[in-house]
Amino acid sequence: MAQMPFIQGHRGFRGLYPENTLPAFEHALEAGVQVLEMDVCISADGKVVVSHEPYMNSLYSSKPDGKPVEKEEEKIFNLYQMTYREIKKFDTGKRGNASFPEQIKMEAHKPLLSEVLSLGEAFRKKHQRIIYYNIEIKSVEAEYGISQPKTVEEFSEMVWKVIKKHVKPEFIILQSFDFQVLKYWNKAMNDGKIAPKVMLSALVSRKSPENTIKDLGFTPAIYSPNYQAVTQDFVEFSHKSGMKVVPWTANEANIISLLSDMGVDAVITDYPNRVPHYLKSVH
Template sequence: MKSLLCLFLLSTSIMAQTPFIQGHRGCRGLYPENSLPAFEHALELGVRVLEMDVVLSADGQVVVSHEPYMNARYASHPAGEAVVRSEESSLNLYQMSYAEIKRFDVGKRGNSLFLEQKAVPTYKPLLAEVLALGEAFRKRTGEAVYYNIEIKSEPAEYGKSQPADVAEFSKAVYAVIDKQVEWPFVILQSFDFAVLKYWHQVWGCVILSALVEKESPVYVLETLGFTPAIFSSSYQYLTAEMVQFCHSNGMRVIPWTINTTAQMKQFIALGVDGIITDYPNRAPKIH
């Protein structure tokens, strides 16, 4: 009975998720990635699905960051000097308190990969801060806000830049979300299938998205042992046949990361259910 109820809740909540465009790391092409300014600007543009990544600090705080370290491409030390590549491994967020992490700037230098990105001083926020921003927007405007949250996890990093046990990582993330947001508005995604298996086993009614690069949906189903709500692959490897297969097997398809209007139109024509983009302002239509 419980499994049937979960299937019903998952199908109805995903059906209710009408927003099509997801702002990748907020809107990485326009503002510093995974920052409060990026998420705020994405909402102002009309984005209603905020995509982000989370890691853990030494003191167990859930931090919004793509890497579990300070990235030399855009991070600056508290005193102002740029982080250099050779010191990235020593700036392991899992070995730093959140108070230490917050002192680093991750926006004022801009990002050479994204020439349209506005350089603004900012820091790596807590997941709780991002959810609070989105929920404040929802209460102020009456418009639903959804959150696509990636647990950044890989087996090679167990016990190094993340907990040795995916359960510890997952419980920390779950606790933050559960306090602030209703679960039908949350997608939990990961490349680490051990994470997805744990969430499916423990919190079966959470909407799960299987992140892959070029792996097929058949591989995902066989490896996971269950059907995730969403198949999310790199757009470069996604075919019309894969989209059709997913739909016939009860999975929605949300490719990443599509950054030109022409490519967005191409994949909309293939029938995808959403698009993750660094440039939501380039979307043919945000709805």
């Protein structure tokens, strides 16, 4: 990604559409977004499911009978213990999301990664536009074997199997907060197990770029911190080290403008519609 599109649609277009659903990704593309950001988990039958949590979020999920998922029920609906057929019966859009009052209420469900990639590739072919996919492997060490596969190798290989069937690797960004995941992908690429190489993005909250490189043991293609942690020094150090800077999740146009002035390479946002003049720009 020599010239990175500036705006990445967070979980598709969460500000206006149910997050991590086909309508959200479709509307993001129609709005001009060229990088779709999403999260993936694994179902009991080994399907790669697009979902931010490995369970049903009570903020917006409804059970097959239409009743809301209660907070105390969330972990009962562990995606890793449910088949995809069971997962698909839960609605994730009809109730909307109180945290995003502009979000349109509509019927939706957690899709498969294969469906999202197919949607993006069909759009790319129809409109002759380059589309990138920023895929986060939702992995937490304490959850190995509980709400996700026992090893990051198994998890990663399941995701890679889907990716390589649908998209050329050069259009893939693979991100994670779990550095064990990134270390595995880096080794797999160096060993030729994953080729050509995907871009690896280190997700952090406030960890400096210097410590990110130190803790990883290699320099990732992208340093991706919470936008509130971004400083001019962080941007300059990252660029000198060979990393692009992609903060998350900035939702106000003035904040995105400030980040642009600092020299970040792209921004992950829930509201790409608030910054239309950035959609086709490259930094």
